[in-house]
Amino acid sequence: MKPFFLKTNRNAKTVENLFVLSVFIFCFSCISGEENSPSGKVEANLRELSLDENRLSESNTRFATNLFQQLVSNGDSKNLFFSPYSIHQALAMAMNGNDGEVLEEFIQVLQMEGMSLEEANQAVKDLTSFLLEVDPKVQLSIANGIWYKEGYEVRIPFKDAAKHYFSAEIAPLDVYDPNSVDIINHWIEKQTDNLIKDMLDIIPEDAVMYLVNAIYFKGDWTYNFPKENTRKEKFTLGNGQEILVDMMNLGESAGFKAYGTSEYTYLEIPYSSEQYSMGILINESGNLSELYPHFTLENLTEWRSNPRDVNLILKMPKFKIDYRIDNLSNDLQAMGLVRPFSFHKDNFTQLFSNPTDDLKISRVIHQALIEVDEKGTEAAAATIVEVVETVSLPPDSTPTIFTLDRPFIFFIQEKHSGAILFMGKLENPLEDD
Structure with a gap:
C-alpha cells in the first residue's frame, strides 16, 4: 500500500496534517463526500474493448509519455501543451504510405x-x-x-485505407496557387470550432501531400467551480517567485481519485460521467524536472489501477495555453523515426501510382490550445x-483543501481505454494571458 501525501502549505502544521492524512488513507476506505454532488452526471456508453484496441491504447499512451519526455528534455x-493522440493519428495515416524498413520505423x-x-x-x-461515443455530454470530434x-495519382489501397480506417477526406490541391493554403486552414478552423486558425503558413512548390488531423474537446467538470x-x-x-492568479475554488468537499x-x-479531476478526466501530477517543490522521471507508462498504469478515494476541497488556477511546434522532425528523429525525414527511394512507396522522385516528410507542424475555467475545459489541436x-524536381471526514499553487503536469485521458x-x-498560469 502506498501512502498519499497532499501538500497545501509549507509549514510544520501542514506536515503534521499530511502525516495524519496519510495514516487515514493507509488504514481506512474513503467516506464519500455528499456536499458537492456531480452536476449533470450521465451514464457512459461502455463496451468491452478488443485486444487490438487495448494494445493501441497502450501504444498511444507510451508514445504520449515518450514524446512528452522528448519535448521537455x-x-x-x-x-507546454499538445495532443499526442492527434500526432499519433496523423503519423499513422502517413505510415500507410510505406512498407519495408520505413514502415517498421x-x-x-x-x-x-x-x-x-x-x-x-x-x-x-x-x-x-x-x-467519440463513450460520453454523450463531452463534445469530442476527431x-x-x-x-x-x-x-x-494516389494509390487505391492507400486511399481506401485512409477513407475506411481514418474517415479521411481526400482531395487534390493546386500547390502553385497561393490561395490553396486557405483550403487547409479553413478545414482546420472548422474542425476545431475556430480555435486553431491560420496554422499553415505556406505551401512550397515541391509539396506533394498534406496529411492533417484535427481534434476538439469540450467537457464540463463533474463538480463545477462556482x-x-x-x-x-x-x-x-518553479524558481520560487510568487505571482497572483485567478484561483478557482470548489468551496465544498467532493470525491476524487x-x-x-x-x-x-x-x-x-473528472468531467461529466467521469469517463474523461484531467490527470494532474504535482510535487511539493514545484520543480517539474524532478517529476519527469516519474511520468512513465508503467507508473501511470499503477496510478490509474490503484488510486485512493479522497474527499477534497479542490482549488486550481484558471489558465489558457496556446502552443505551436513549427516542426517536430528533430524530436521524432530523436525518438527513432529517421528515414522518412530524408529523401530516399524507399520512402512512401505506397503513396502514388504515378512515378515520382524521392519523397520525404519536410515538416510535422503541431498547434494546440486549451482553456480551463470554472465550468470545464475546451481544447483543440x-x-x-x-x-x-x-527537386529533381482514505481520508479524514474533515475535508482537506488541496491547492494546485505550483507548476504541474496535466493531461486529458479516457478512463476505460486509458487513451x-x-x-x-x-x-x-499568466504566461499566455
Whole structure:
C-alpha cells in the first residue's frame, strides 16, 4: 500500500496534517463526500474493448509519455501543451504510405510492435469510434483530411485505407496557387470550432501531400467551480517567485481519485460521467524536472489501477495555453523515426501510382490550445504532416483543501481505454494571458 501525501502549505502544521492524512488513507476506505454532488452526471456508453484496441491504447499512451519526455528534455521552463493522440493519428495515416524498413520505423516509434498494418488501422478506427461515443455530454470530434498535388495519382489501397480506417477526406490541391493554403486552414478552423486558425503558413512548390488531423474537446467538470469563489491567490513558480492568479475554488468537499508518495501526488479531476478526466501530477517543490522521471507508462498504469478515494476541497488556477511546434522532425528523429525525414527511394512507396522522385516528410507542424475555467475545459489541436518531393524536381471526514499553487503536469485521458488525448505542463498560469 502506498501512502498519499497532499501538500497545501509549507509549514510544520501542514506536515503534521499530511502525516495524519496519510495514516487515514493507509488504514481506512474513503467516506464519500455528499456536499458537492456531480452536476449533470450521465451514464457512459461502455463496451468491452478488443485486444487490438487495448494494445493501441497502450501504444498511444507510451508514445504520449515518450514524446512528452522528448519535448521537455531541453529544460525549457515555459508552458507546454499538445495532443499526442492527434500526432499519433496523423503519423499513422502517413505510415500507410510505406512498407519495408520505413514502415517498421513508423511502427516502432508509434509503439505498434506486434500488430500488422491492418490490425493497427482497424484498432485506430474502433478506438476512435469508442472515444467519440463513450460520453454523450463531452463534445469530442476527431477528423482527418488529406490533400495531394493536383495531377498526381494516389494509390487505391492507400486511399481506401485512409477513407475506411481514418474517415479521411481526400482531395487534390493546386500547390502553385497561393490561395490553396486557405483550403487547409479553413478545414482546420472548422474542425476545431475556430480555435486553431491560420496554422499553415505556406505551401512550397515541391509539396506533394498534406496529411492533417484535427481534434476538439469540450467537457464540463463533474463538480463545477462556482465563479463567485474565484479569488486572486498566490501561485509559486518553479524558481520560487510568487505571482497572483485567478484561483478557482470548489468551496465544498467532493470525491476524487488520487495516488501519492512522498515525491509526488497524482490526482484525477473528472468531467461529466467521469469517463474523461484531467490527470494532474504535482510535487511539493514545484520543480517539474524532478517529476519527469516519474511520468512513465508503467507508473501511470499503477496510478490509474490503484488510486485512493479522497474527499477534497479542490482549488486550481484558471489558465489558457496556446502552443505551436513549427516542426517536430528533430524530436521524432530523436525518438527513432529517421528515414522518412530524408529523401530516399524507399520512402512512401505506397503513396502514388504515378512515378515520382524521392519523397520525404519536410515538416510535422503541431498547434494546440486549451482553456480551463470554472465550468470545464475546451481544447483543440491539429497536426500537419507535409510530404515533399526532391527537386529533381482514505481520508479524514474533515475535508482537506488541496491547492494546485505550483507548476504541474496535466493531461486529458479516457478512463476505460486509458487513451491520452491532450497533455502538457503548466509552469505559469499568466504566461499566455
